[in-house]
Amino acid sequence: MIKLSLIGMSGAGKSHWTHKLAAAGFRVIGIDDRIEKELAPALAAGGHRGIGGVAAWMGWPDQPSYREREKQYLECEIKSMNEALDEIQAAGEEGIVLDTTGSVVYASEEICRRMQRISQVVYLEASPAEEELLIARYLSDPKPVLWGDQFDLRPGESAQDAVARCYPKLIAHRKKLYERYAHRTVSMSLLRNSKLDARGFLELLEAQARPAQ
Numbered sequence: 001m002i003k004l005s006l007i008g009m010s011g012a013g014k015s016h017w018t019h020k021l022a023a024a025g026f027r028v029i030g031i032d033d034r035i036e037k038e039l040a041p042a043l044a045a046g047g048h049r050g051i052g053g054v055a056a057w058m059g060w061p062d063q064p065s066y067r068e069r070e071k072q073y074l075e076c077e078i079k080s081m082n083e084a085l086d087e088i089q090a091a092g093e094e095g096i097v098l099d100t101t102g103s104v105v106y107a108s109e110e111i112c113r114r115m116q117r118i119s120q121v122v123y124l125e126a127s128p129a130e131e132e133l134l135i136a137r138y139l140s141d142p143k144p145v146l147w148g149d150q151f152d153l154r155p156g157e158s159a160q161d162a163v164a165r166c167y168p169k170l171i172a173h174r175k176k177l178y179e180r181y182a183h184r185t186v187s188m189s190l191l192r193n194s195k196l197d198a199r200g201f202l203e204l205l206e207a208q209a210r211p212a213q
Contacts, residue, residue, distance in 0.1 A: 001025075001026070001093060001094060001095025001096075002095060002120060002202070003088055003091070003095070003096045003097075003098075003118065003119040003120065004021070004026075004096070004097045004098065004119060004120050004121075004122055004205075005097075005098040005100060005115050005119040005120070005121045005122070006018060006097065006098065006099055006100060006122050006124060007100050007104055007105070007121060007122070007123050007124070007178050007181065007182065008102065008123055008124035008125065008126070008178060008188075009102045009126060009134055009171060009174065010101070010102040010134070010137075010138070010143040010144075010145070011133075011134045011137045011138070011143070012102075012124040012125075012126055012134070012188055013124050013188055013191060013192070014099050014100065014124060015030075015032075015099055017097075017124075017191070017198075017201060018030070018097050018099040020197060020198045020201065021095075021097045021198050021201070022097070023198065024197075024198035024199065025095060026095045026096060026097045026198075027091075027094060027095065027096045027097075028096075028097055028099060029084045029087060029088070029096060029097070029098045029099065030099045031077065031080050031081060031084060031098070031099060031100050031101050031104070032051050032054075032099070032101055034076075034080035034083070034084070035054065035073065035076045035077055035080055035101070035144075036049075036050070036051065036053075036054055038076035038079065038080065039054060039057070039072070039073070039076055042057060042072070043057055051143060051144065052141070052142070052143075054073070054144045055142040055143050055144045055145075056142075057069065058070065058073060058144050058145075060159045060160075060163070061145075061147045061151040061159070061162075061163070062151075062153050062159040062162065063159075070146055070147070073103075073144060073146065074103070074106060074107070074146060077101060077103060077104070077106075077107055078107050078108065078111065081100075081104065081107045081111050081115070082111065084098055085111070085114050085115060085118065088118050088119060089118050096119070098115070098119060100115075101144070102143075102145070102174070103144075103145070103146040105174060105177035105178060105180075105181065106146055106148065112177075112180075112181045113181070115181065116181050116183070120183050120184065120205070121181050121182045121183050121184070122182065122183070122184045122185075122186060122205060123178045123179065123181075123182035123184070123185045123186070124186055124187075124188055124191070125175075125178070125185050125186065125187050125188065126171070126187075126188050127187060127188065127189055129189075130188050130189060131168060131171050134167075134171070135164060135167045135168070138163070138167065139160060139163065139164060145170070147166070147170065148173075150166055150169050150170040150173055151163070151166045151170075152166065184205050184208050186204065186205070186208070190204075
């Protein structure tokens with residue numbers, strides 16, 4: 001069976017398709033879950049749990065604690081990715097889907113190239129209209145985000161306004177990285193507007209691999 005790694009921004013549908021593939025017999029490796037487990041002591045100390053709790057623990061990028069917690073999160077992501085890739089490499093013919101975080105492309109060039117070597121990397125790409133939806137989702141229901149140098153706060157600007165302004169810049173920056181590592185790129189709109197099941201999703205990927213007629 002095939003080994004897949006799904007990449008893309010938070011909210012692009014990675015977990016949705018992971019669940020469908022799991023129902024079709026794929027073993028799932030979820031990086032969000034592993035990061036949450038790594039951060040469990042810190043999360044518990046603040047009364048947080050779940051992926052929303054991780055986002056609350058990290059806070060907004062203008063907060064004094066954010067940069068240190070961003071660093072801790074990335075360290076957990078690197079550890080979780082290395083362990084996951086070890087498992088994929090040792091899995092033989094077993095079908096596996098790796099549900100990555102939106103920030104997987106920051107884990108390191110080495111990790112991303114290894115993921116590319118041992119799995120088929122599928123990038124779920126957002127259109128400009130869908131990017132607006134992702135921004136709105138983040139503002140209403142924040143998920144953990146590594147901003148790096150893509151966030152800046154202007155004088156007199158609220159953190160929420162700065163996030164809304166900087167998020168498109170973050171997407172544009174990540175898009176180049178996602179494209180660098182992807183074997184296949186599938187638009188979110190194509191997947192959302194279709195009624196594909198797991199088999200249809202795999203057939204779509206296979207069709208992309210065929211030369212144009």
